Amino acid sequence: DGGITQSPKYLFRKEGQNVTLSCEQNLNHDAMYWYRQDPGQGLRLIYYSQIVNDFQKGDIAEGYSVSREKKESFPLTVTSAQKNPTAFYLCASSVNTFSGANVLTFGAGSRLTVL
Amino acid sequence: DQQVKQNSPSLSVQEGRISILNCDYTNSMFDYFLWYKKYPAEGPTFLISISSIKDKNEDGRFTVFLNKSAKHLSLHIVPSQPGDSAVYFCAAAMDSNYQLIWGAGTKLIIKP
Numbered sequence: 001d002g003g004i005t006q007s008p009k010y011l012f013r014k015e016g017q018n019v020t021l022s023c024e025q026n027l028n029h030d031a032m033y034w035y036r037q038d039p040g041q042g043l044r045l046i047y048y049s050q051i052v053n054d055f056q057k058g059d060i061a062e063g064y065s066v067s068r069e070k071k072e073s074f075p076l077t078v079t080s081a082q083k084n085p086t087a088f089y090l091c092a093s094s095v096n097t098f099s100g101a102n103v104l105t106f107g108a109g110s111r112l113t114v115l
Numbered sequence: 116d117q118q119v120k121q122n123s124p125s126l127s128v129q130e131g132r133i134s135i136l137n138c139d140y141t142n143s144m145f146d147y148f149l150w151y152k153k154y155p156a157e158g159p160t161f162l163i164s165i166s167s168i169k170d171k172n173e174d175g176r177f178t179v180f181l182n183k184s185a186k187h188l189s190l191h192i193v194p195s196q197p198g199d200s201a202v203y204f205c206a207a208a209m210d211s212n213y214q215l216i217w218g219a220g221t222k223l224i225i226k227p
Contacts, residue, residue, distance in 0.1 A: 004158070006158075009156075040124070040219055041219050042119065042204065042206075042216075042217030042218050042219045042220065043159075043204070043215075043217045044217075045214060045215075048214075058214075090158050090159075091158075092158070099147075099210055101146075101147045101164060101166070101208075101210075102208075103149070103161045103164070104151075104159075104161070104215070105161075106158025106159050106160070107158050108156070108157050108158050109156065109157065109158050111156075
């Protein structure tokens with residue numbers, strides 16, 4: 001079955017530590033995205049990538065970093081510079097980014113809690 | 116500035132009745148509107164979409180209506196079923212800037 005796999009599902013981190021969230025897709029999609037969801041808010045875009053070795057900042061990129069070395073993989077690192085990292089993180093992919101009608105396929109999410 | 120607003124945080128509907136979820140937007144340049152459904156601890160899944168050149172799109176029990184003059188769209192679910200209990204997100208995008216703008220979501224509860 002094609003889809004997106006995010007890991008870990010739950011993650012606890014001490015203040016000052018960097019953590020990396022994994023996102024893998026086998027849909028052969030060109031575009032991949034990272035969103036953050038906080039209670040009572042819509043999804044906010046952190047980073048997106050249209051092709052391998054290229055990525056762009058979204059609305060809330062500060063304190064986060066990404067890489068896109070392979071088409072299938074788009075890991076997100078939450079750095080110690082992120083002031084409020086506790087949130088639910090969602091990875092998504094789409095065929096491309098050329099149309100507003102693109103449907104996104106999401107992973108199951110990773111919940112990060114900073115202790 | 117919230118460009119996409121879902122003003123009802125939650126909605127409770129009797130099983131078998133119609134569920135109507137509402138969404139308002141401020142940017143008249145949006146070309147597409149999409150509805151996603153999300154269960155707890157899962158990612159959203161695409162439900163239905165509508166282009167700005169249409170005023171209605173139907174898919175089985177789900178119908179989306181678009182009123183461009185009022186900058187308002189609604190999702191109708193008929194009849195409502197227990198499995199419809201979830202959070203529903205409205206999202207909008209422009210062709211010139213594919214980035215989706217999301218509403219805060221409405222939690223739909225279907226009562227037996």
